[in-house]
Amino acid sequence: MTKFKFSVGPWNVHEGEDAFGPAVRESISFEDKVKKFKEIGIDAIQFHDDDAVPEMNDLNEAQIKARAGEVKKLIDSYGLAAEFVAPRLWMDPHTSDGGFTSNSKEDREFAIWRAHRSVDIAKELGCNRIVLWLAREGTLSQESKDPVEATKLLVDGINSILKYDPSMRVLIEPKPNEPIDRSFCPTIGHVLALAHLTSDPSRVGGLLETAHAVLAGLDPAIEMGVALAHKKLWGVHLNDQNSIRYDQDKSFGAENLRSAFNQVMVLKRHGYGNNGEYIGLDVKTMRTQKLEVSYAHIENSMAIFKLLEKKVDTFDLAKRDEFIAKRDYEALDYYTLSHLLGVK
Numbered sequence: 450m451t452k453f454k455f456s457v458g459p460w461n462v463h464e465g466e467d468a469f470g471p472a473v474r475e476s477i478s479f480e481d482k483v484k485k486f487k488e489i490g491i492d493a494i495q496f497h498d499d500d501a502v503p504e505m506n507d508l509n510e511a512q513i514k515a516r517a518g519e520v521k522k523l524i525d526s527y528g529l530a531a532e533f534v535a536p537r538l539w540m541d542p543h544t545s546d547g548g549f550t551s552n553s554k555e556d557r558e559f560a561i562w563r564a565h566r567s568v569d570i571a572k573e574l575g576c577n578r579i580v581l582w583l584a585r586e587g588t589l590s591q592e593s594k595d596p597v598e599a600t601k602l603l604v605d606g607i608n609s610i611l612k613y614d615p616s617m618r619v620l621i622e623p624k625p626n627e628p629i630d631r632s633f634c635p636t637i638g639h640v641l642a643l644a645h646l647t648s649d650p651s652r653v654g655g656l657l658e659t660a661h662a663v664l665a666g667l668d669p670a671i672e673m674g675v676a677l678a679h680k681k682l683w684g685v686h687l688n689d690q691n692s693i694r695y696d697q698d699k700s701f702g703a704e705n706l707r708s709a710f711n712q713v714m715v716l717k718r719h720g721y722g723n724n725g726e727y728i729g730l731d732v733k734t735m736r737t738q739k740l741e742v743s744y745a746h747i748e749n750s751m752a753i754f755k756l757l758e759k760k761v762d763t764f765d766l767a768k769r770d771e772f773i774a775k776r777d778y779e780a781l782d783y784y785t786l787s788h789l790l791g792v793k
């Protein structure tokens with residue numbers, strides 16, 4: 450049985466600023482975060498390109514690789530791996546209208562430049578996964594972009610990564626909205642379809658985030674299952690989300706324990722992790738947390754995941770099958786809930 454490996458991004462421990470208020474905690478250095486991640490049992494770090502190489506726009510390609518090489522030494526010294534690199538195509542003024550689908554040619558070229566630099570950084574860090582969270586690839590004003598043209602531009606962007614390095618795989622992380630209003634790649638179904646338009650579908654897959662599925666009004670475990678059936682679930686961002694609101698990135702299981710149970714069940718039952726996939730977390734420190742407890746959400750998410758693994762292992766399949774045979778799904782619902790509540 451696979452022992453799951455966990456990963457987390459440095460942005461998951463942050464200063465607490467939101468759209469309506471400033472930072473409320475001191476900054477923690479990258480190295481201190483890495484040290485703490487190791488202490489709490491994390492196996493790998495998720496990177497944005499500029500988490501690894503800050504101010505990378507001001508550096509040339511050789512300098513970027515050299516900086517990434519230093520980061521590799523640092524994570525090696527703590528016994529941590531790099532899971533993926535994601536070009537941050539939403540913070541820079543060049544990406545205010547999106548990256549690959551921006552209406553400005555110069556800005557589209559910038560997005561490709563960052564994507565290629567992400568590949569360079571990934572190679573230095575010893576990983577072969579590029580994650581594309583297509584943050585601004587959509588519209589605020591719907592008439593501003595044509596969805597057919599935009600889809601072609603996304604394919605061109607992905608193809609340019611595939612061509613730039615034949616060893617890289619691209620993991621698209623779908624999200625239906627925020628920061629844009631309407632996304633061109635909102636769900637795992639769109640990811641699977643997009644993959645088939647690219648020059649090498651075998652190297653394009655998905656990363657499913659719990660909260661993003663909920664924001665799309667979909668069930669995270671089913672989204673995962675569909676990607677697993679296509680052998681294209683190459684990453685997950687476990688967290689939780691209270692219905693269709695702003696993106697919350699709550700601790701795993703904090704809102705919907707039954708949904709969390711079903712996510713763990715589908716991952717465990719269908720060999721997720723057997724090819725080196727990580728249980729990635731994308732959970733954010735609550736704004737109200739004090740600095741000294743700003744990692745609790747990560748520790749709690751891992752603990753809940755492991756507790757739910759036990760619930761999956763002890764879920765009585767014979768009982769389930771008996772209820773299915775009788776088509777008594779009320780009984781199955783009750784059994785599942787009482788199992789989660791620990792009723793014997």
Ligand code: GLO
Nearest residue numbers: 535580581582658686696731
């Ligand atoms: C935001 C996304 C974001 C990505 C990260 C990696 O909604 O979940 O956190 O996962 O930038 O690409």
Ligand code: MG
Nearest residue numbers: 622658686731
């Ligand atoms: Mg995410």
